[in-house]
Amino acid sequence: xxxxxxxxxxxxxxxxxxxxxxxxxxxxxxxxxxxxxxxxxxxxxxxxxxxxxxxxxxxxxxxxxxxxxxxxxxxxxxxxxxxxxxxxxxxxxxxxxxxxxxxxxxxxxxxxxxxxxxxxxxxxxxxxxxxxxxxxxxxxxxxxxxxxxxxxxxxxxxxxxxxxxxxxxxxxxxxxxxxxxxxxxxxxxxxxxxxxxxxxxxxxxxxxxxxxxxxxxxxxxxxxxxxxxxxxxxxxxxxxxxxxxxxxxxxxxxxxxxxxxxxxxxxxxxxxxxxxxxxxxxxxxxxxxxxxxxxx
Amino acid sequence: xxxxxxxxxxxxxxxxxxxxxxxxxxxxxxxxxxxxxxxxxxxxxxxxxxxxxxxxxxxxxxxxxxxxxxxxxxxxxxxxxxxxxxxxxxxxxxxxxxxxxxxxxxxxxxxxxxxxxxxxxxxxxxxxxxxxxxxxxxxxxxxxxxxxxxxxxxxxxxxxxxxxxx
Numbered sequence: 001x002x003x004x005x006x007x008x009x010x011x012x013x014x015x016x017x018x019x020x021x022x023x024x025x026x027x028x029x030x031x032x033x034x035x036x037x038x039x040x041x042x043x044x045x046x047x048x049x050x051x052x053x054x055x056x057x058x059x060x061x062x063x064x065x066x067x068x069x070x071x072x073x074x075x076x077x078x079x080x081x082x083x084x085x086x087x088x089x090x091x092x093x094x095x096x097x098x099x100x101x102x103x104x105x106x107x108x109x110x111x112x113x114x115x116x117x118x119x120x121x122x123x124x125x126x127x128x129x130x131x132x133x134x135x136x137x138x139x140x141x142x143x144x145x146x147x148x149x150x151x152x153x154x155x156x157x158x159x160x161x162x163x164x165x166x167x168x169x170x171x172x173x174x175x176x177x178x179x180x181x182x183x184x185x186x187x188x189x190x191x192x193x194x195x196x197x198x199x200x201x202x203x204x205x206x207x208x209x210x211x212x213x214x215x216x217x218x219x220x221x222x223x224x225x226x227x228x229x230x231x232x233x234x235x236x237x238x239x240x241x242x243x244x245x246x247x248x249x250x251x252x253x254x255x256x257x258x259x260x261x262x263x264x265x266x267x268x269x270x271x272x273x274x275x276x277x278x279x280x281x282x283x284x285x286x287x288x289x290x291x292x293x294x295x296x
Numbered sequence: 297x298x299x300x301x302x303x304x305x306x307x308x309x310x311x312x313x314x315x316x317x318x319x320x321x322x323x324x325x326x327x328x329x330x331x332x333x334x335x336x337x338x339x340x341x342x343x344x345x346x347x348x349x350x351x352x353x354x355x356x357x358x359x360x361x362x363x364x365x366x367x368x369x370x371x372x373x374x375x376x377x378x379x380x381x382x383x384x385x386x387x388x389x390x391x392x393x394x395x396x397x398x399x400x401x402x403x404x405x406x407x408x409x410x411x412x413x414x415x416x417x418x419x420x421x422x423x424x425x426x427x428x429x430x431x432x433x434x435x436x437x438x439x440x441x442x443x444x445x446x447x448x449x450x451x452x453x454x455x456x457x458x459x460x461x462x
Contacts, residue, residue: 129352140357158355165353169412169439 027073029089081122101141126195238262238294262294339389348380351406406441
């Protein structure tokens with residue numbers, strides 16, 4: 001009898017509590033987008049991410065578990081510009097009938113020319129100015145989803161945008177220690193074009209804009225040869241491996257060209273929990289420090 | 297019997313908490329701190345030493361547009377301008393948000409990105425019936441826009457009966 005009474009009380013209490021704590025669920029494709037969304041949403045939303053730290057969005061194959069996560073979403077967020085290979089995030093959202101917002105909307109994409117074809121570079125978050133656009137797009141999408149929280153989202157976004165501005169100024173100051181002609185960034189794949197544009201670097205990578213099999217993606221013997229020639233002719237001091245790409249190729253390239261591996265850069269994915277690169281600002285800060293240390 | 301006793305204690309406890317909460321929330325009327333608008337016509341005039349332009353790190357979500365210069369008085373927007381010419385004053389008049397007593401003005405102005413490494417200045421004047429009542433100049437730190445808040449005390453206008461001779 002006692003047990004029955006307790007159960008009845010519990011049954012009355014649980015739905016009320018659940019109703020009170022029901023928060024919008026935001027499902028993001030990449031770790032960077034999830035971080036931006038958390039900065040804007042605070043504790044008002046539950047933010048989930050499909051990609052794990054270190055995973056490669058170009059080659060990622062969604063699992064049934066991902067479809068279940070998307071099924072819980074009130075809103076999905078993707079990078080767009082085909083970062084998510086074969087548009088896997090848009091497909092997951094469409095299959096489950098969930099609304100999706102594209103974070104790169106409004107960004108003027110860099111065009112890469114490869115094999116006579118033009119491809120739009122999806123790695124737009126590497127420019128803090130573009131990251132501000134991501135944050136604005138996420139703020140607009142969250143405000144539309146949860147109009148009652150608009151003021152909160154905008155207030156958090158404003159503070160985070162100030163942090164992005166400070167990050168941008170800090171990066172410029174740090175790179176001032178590297179002579180302009182020494183600013184050559186050789187990485188595993190062609191992900192740092194926006195970064196290089198903003199901070200006066202030239203980029204070179206043996207693998208195209210994607211590690212997948214899209215047009216202009218992957219490694220060709222011509223690209224490899226051209227990268228080695230660039231390293232030798234410009235006297236590049238170091239090349240860099242990426243956290244989300246197998247380091248073997250760059251290590252071989254460094255051996256062949258006779259240069260050091262300057263360290264590991266966060267690229268298409270951020271670091272895991274407890275690492276310095278677990279947030280966007282942390283990831284950018286660590287990348288900059290690694291580059292300055294190796295190229296100065 | 298024991299179950300009934302437990303239920304009765306629970307009901308008494310829950311009832312007590314509910315009663316306390318209801319009485320606490322229903323305590324006497326809250327004192328109103330609302331103040332009336334200040335007497336006179338107020339104007340805010342802003343002059344920048346640089347050509348302000350929309351800030352790429354500003355909040356811009358479609359309905360909130362990025363601007364080169366924003367002035368708020370007590371949280372109410374008085375000026376929002378996308379472009380500002382150096383040395384040319386921008387004036388908002390009348391500014392109805394000024395109240396008697398303490399007020400606060402907030403100003404945000406963003407220099408062009410290619411000139412961010414320098415320090416920039418913005419001069420703000422507040423006028424009451426055409427007469428300056430406050431004036432301040434704010435400087436930016438290199439790499440940052442001008443963002444500052446300053447207090448403005450507006451004394452209450454004398455009541456009409458106080459002004460009469462007896």
